[in-house]
Amino acid sequence: MSLLATLSFALSASQEYGRARSAREQGRTQMGFYKDALSSLGQAEQSLNQSLKSSLELPTLEARRSSEKLSESGQRALEQTRKSQQQISEASGFAGQSIDMDRTKDIRKGFTSKVEDLDISLGKSLADVLSNFEQQKFEMQSQRQQLEMQKRLAGQQANTKYFGIIG
Amino acid sequence: MATAKQIKSAIRSQSSAQRGMMSSLADVSSSLLSAQESSKMFDIKQQQKESMYNFAYSGLELAETISGGIQQKRETAQGVERFKEALPSDLRKDFRMEKTSLSDVLKGKKGSLTSYLTGKEEYFLGDKSIGSQYDVSARGDEIFSKKLAKNLLDMTEGESLMDRPTPTLPSMQEGYGTINMNKLGKFIMKPSTMQVNQETQPNPELFGEAEDIDIPQNILDLYS
Numbered sequence: 001m002s003l004l005a006t007l008s009f010a011l012s013a014s015q016e017y018g019r020a021r022s023a024r025e026q027g028r029t030q031m032g033f034y035k036d037a038l039s040s041l042g043q044a045e046q047s048l049n050q051s052l053k054s055s056l057e058l059p060t061l062e063a064r065r066s067s068e069k070l071s072e073s074g075q076r077a078l079e080q081t082r083k084s085q086q087q088i089s090e091a092s093g094f095a096g097q098s099i100d101m102d103r104t105k106d107i108r109k110g111f112t113s114k115v116e117d118l119d120i121s122l123g124k125s126l127a128d129v130l131s132n133f134e135q136q137k138f139e140m141q142s143q144r145q146q147l148e149m150q151k152r153l154a155g156q157q158a159n160t161k162y163f164g165i166i167g
Numbered sequence: 168m169a170t171a172k173q174i175k176s177a178i179r180s181q182s183s184a185q186r187g188m189m190s191s192l193a194d195v196s197s198s199l200l201s202a203q204e205s206s207k208m209f210d211i212k213q214q215q216k217e218s219m220y221n222f223a224y225s226g227l228e229l230a231e232t233i234s235g236g237i238q239q240k241r242e243t244a245q246g247v248e249r250f251k252e253a254l255p256s257d258l259r260k261d262f263r264m265e266k267t268s269l270s271d272v273l274k275g276k277k278g279s280l281t282s283y284l285t286g287k288e289e290y291f292l293g294d295k296s297i298g299s300q301y302d303v304s305a306r307g308d309e310i311f312s313k314k315l316a317k318n319l320l321d322m323t324e325g326e327s328l329m330d331r332p333t334p335t336l337p338s339m340q341e342g343y344g345t346i347n348m349n350k351l352g353k354f355i356m357k358p359s360t361m362q363v364n365q366e367t368q369p370n371p372e373l374f375g376e377a378e379d380i381d382i383p384q385n386i387l388d389l390y391s
Contacts, residue, residue, distance in 0.1 A: 041191065041192075054181035061173055
């Protein structure tokens with residue numbers, strides 16, 4: 001009977017020791033995974049910050065290019081109008097100043113409207129970029145917090161005490 | 168003017184940063200999946216270990232049960248043997264055991280199906296049944312322990328207490344059953360120092376006549 005009791009005690013002790021050892025090992029493994037995940041998340045955050053500059057730069061450059069093109073075409077249209085008016089004046093001998101002014105006004109109005117459209121489009125693009133950036137930043141922050149919490153728990157598990165007292 | 172080169176460079180830079188970010192996020196997901204897989208594997212392994220230990224505990228319990236059963240059987244057999252040894256030699260040959268057989272049970276001659284299934288044995292002294300193996304074993308143990316106690320007392324005191332007659336109370340003397348309340352009344356109603364009323368007397372109607380109850384003198388002497 002005492003042999004059986006000893007065996008039972010030894011089995012129980014072995015089970016408890018094995019349980020604590022496995023828990024510690026598993027805690028360390030988990031900690032490694034969470035450490036890797038946090039490191040990768042840090043890199044992702046860096047990439048996000050880097051992408052913000054280029055993401056803002058791209059629509060700005062595109063808008064600038066479009067505005068410059070628009071300006072050039074407006075300029076050309078005005079020149080064209082002035083030339084055609086001059087040719088008409090020379091051919092007829094009359095000065096068509098009022099027609100010239102109306103045409104120029106129309107061209108300027110069209111130019112202003114297109115520039116405004118460009119401005120709106122650029123503002124919208126920049127707002128979208130910033131909004132996406134903030135959203136991704138927030139998601140990454142919350143994921144970081146979650147990972148840190150899980151890492152802390154894994155650390156706690158890695159320090160499981162043998163038989164509840166020996167650590 | 169913003170050149171196409173600048174725009175292309177910005178596109179490259181943006182896509183590169185986004186690729187890097189997506190790659191890092193994929194690494195995060197991969198690490199989390201690995202952690203989850205590891206956790207699940209750990210749970211499965213723990214369950215397997217738990218089953219293994221439970222099996223081992225069951226084995227130990229079975230061994231304990233078997234060991235206990237064997238021990239009990241041995242003790243019962245020992246008790247029966249002690250009983251047999253305690254019997255006078257001429258009676259010893261009449262001491263026998265009968266086990267209920269299946270045919271007896273089915274024919275309804277003796278025993279029940281339960282007694283057959285539990286392997287109950289019945290002991291006889293001649294034709295007289297003296298009970299099951301447990302009854303006989305208990306008697307054998309009782310005889311043995313009494314013998315042991317006798318030997319022990321013999322060794323310690325010389326004269327064994329087991330040999331002494333059991334002390335009994337003396338029989339009631341004649342006259343003890345009748346009480347003369349008239350005589351007793353003066354003791355019962357005798358005022359104590361705490362009583363104020365000195366005139367209190369025993370009431371004959373309550374305690375009866377003097378001839379009804381007779382108290383032996385030796386008792387009265389105790390109170391006088």
